[in-house]
Amino acid sequence: MKQLTEQLARAIVRPRSRNTYKGSFGKILIIGGNAQYGGAAIMSASAAVYAGAGLVSVATDPVNRSALHARLPEAMILDASTSALETAIHQATVIVVGPGLGTDTTALKILKRVFAAVSQTQVLIIDGSAITLVATHHLAYPQAQLIWTPHQVEWQRLSGLALAAQTIEASQQAAAKIPGIIIAKSAQTHVFIGHEIYANTAGGPAMATGGSGDTLTGIIAAFAGQFHPLSQAVLAAVFVHSHVADIVAMNSYVALPTMVIRELPAYLKQLSVSAN
Ligand SMILES: NC(=O)C1=CN([C@@H]2O[C@H](COP(=O)(O)OP(=O)(O)OC[C@H]3O[C@@H](n4cnc5c(N)ncnc54)[C@H](OP(=O)(O)O)[C@@H]3O)[C@@H](O)[C@H]2O)[C@@H](O)CC1
Ligand SMILES: Nc1ncnc2c1ncn2[C@@H]1O[C@H](COP(=O)(O)OP(=O)(O)O)[C@@H](O)[C@H]1O
Numbered sequence: 001m002k003q004l005t006e007q008l009a010r011a012i013v014r015p016r017s018r019n020t021y022k023g024s025f026g027k028i029l030i031i032g033g034n035a036q037y038g039g040a041a042i043m044s045a046s047a048a049v050y051a052g053a054g055l056v057s058v059a060t061d062p063v064n065r066s067a068l069h070a071r072l073p074e075a076m077i078l079d080a081s082t083s084a085l086e087t088a089i090h091q092a093t094v095i096v097v098g099p100g101l102g103t104d105t106t107a108l109k110i111l112k113r114v115f116a117a118v119s120q121t122q123v124l125i126i127d128g129s130a131i132t133l134v135a136t137h138h139l140a141y142p143q144a145q146l147i148w149t150p151h152q153v154e155w156q157r158l159s160g161l162a163l164a165a166q167t168i169e170a171s172q173q174a175a176a177k178i179p180g181i182i183i184a185k186s187a188q189t190h191v192f193i194g195h196e197i198y199a200n201t202a203g204g205p206a207m208a209t210g211g212s213g214d215t216l217t218g219i220i221a222a223f224a225g226q227f228h229p230l231s232q233a234v235l236a237a238v239f240v241h242s243h244v245a246d247i248v249a250m251n252s253y254v255a256l257p258t259m260v261i262r263e264l265p266a267y268l269k270q271l272s273v274s275a276n
């Protein structure tokens with residue numbers, strides 16, 4: 001098993017080239033946020049913007065429009081239940097589906113449309129409610145470069161492994177049957193990429209607060225849009241999310257998602273200019 005360290009993140013997060021524009025750093029689409037869980041989509045989108053994504057759009061319930069614009073004017077917004085969703089999917093390079101999506105019939109309909117519209121060249125991060133829907137309704141895996149971010153109960157739903165049975169070996173065997181990268185989140189997060197297993201060395205209980213996982217999806221999306229190869233970008237994102245939370249937790253009892261998000265640009269700058 002390998003370890004996720006700052007060295008790995010430093011190798012990926014390098015200074016930006018001069019001859020670039022917003023389109024050089026990823027076109028991200030976040031799909032989620034129903035009337036109850038609008039904050040999840042806002043945290044995911046905020047994390048993407050603050051982790052350097054070039055362009056971020058959010059397909060959500062229109063009830064979240066004012067809140068999203070007020071919190072994050074950098075993001076664009078569309079109604080997830082209209083055909084604007086398919087247009088936005090085709091324009092995106094990286095898509096997140098699930099934060100705050102919910103599991104009702106409207107959510108299932110949106111998820112099925114997403115799975116039908118994505119293509120093999122696109123990165124699709126499947127999180128939260130979307131994982132639960134895939135497991136509950138036995139949806140076929142979509143044709144895309146998949147990244148799954150289950151917490152322990154979502155992993156139970158997706159893999160069939162009860163929490164107590166989620167040993168590294170059992171989880172690896174289950175992960176091998178699912179296409180893409182699996183980030184099995186817990187107090188000791190493991191990432192399964194092909195035959196490799198990576199253990200996160202950062203993070204702690206200050207992260208045990210609603211929205212931490214939503215925030216991770218935005219960082220992964222931003223990194224997938226900016227850095228290559230995808231596997232290294234994903235590993236760096238997992239480390240950076242937890243490490244920035246550790247930095248926040250040095251002076252704060254809780255590492256709230258909004259606090260972690262705010263710290264991202266300064267940490268990424270520091271990482272990019274530090275000796276490789
Ligand atoms: N501000 C917002 O808008 C927010 C919106 N959010 C959005 O909400 C949606 C639903 O996501 P979810 O994670 O809350 O619900 P679900 O998948 O049913 O899991 C919870 C169940 O599992 C259990 N449980 C046991 N162990 C566990 C573990 N290690 N980790 C986690 N759970 C564990 C737990 O047991 P309990 O703690 O109640 O005993 C409970 O029974 C999703 O779309 C998400 O993005 C949230 O991000 C919050 C902020
Ligand atoms: N005690 C802990 N130690 C380390 N990391 C934690 C701890 N508790 C939560 N986390 C991290 O916080 C995130 C929680 O994700 P998730 O449960 O999906 O949150 P949410 O859906 O509320 O956004 C994961 O990245 C997980 O690894």
Ligand SMILES: [Mg+2]
Binds near residue numbers: 127151214
């Ligand atoms: Mg979650």
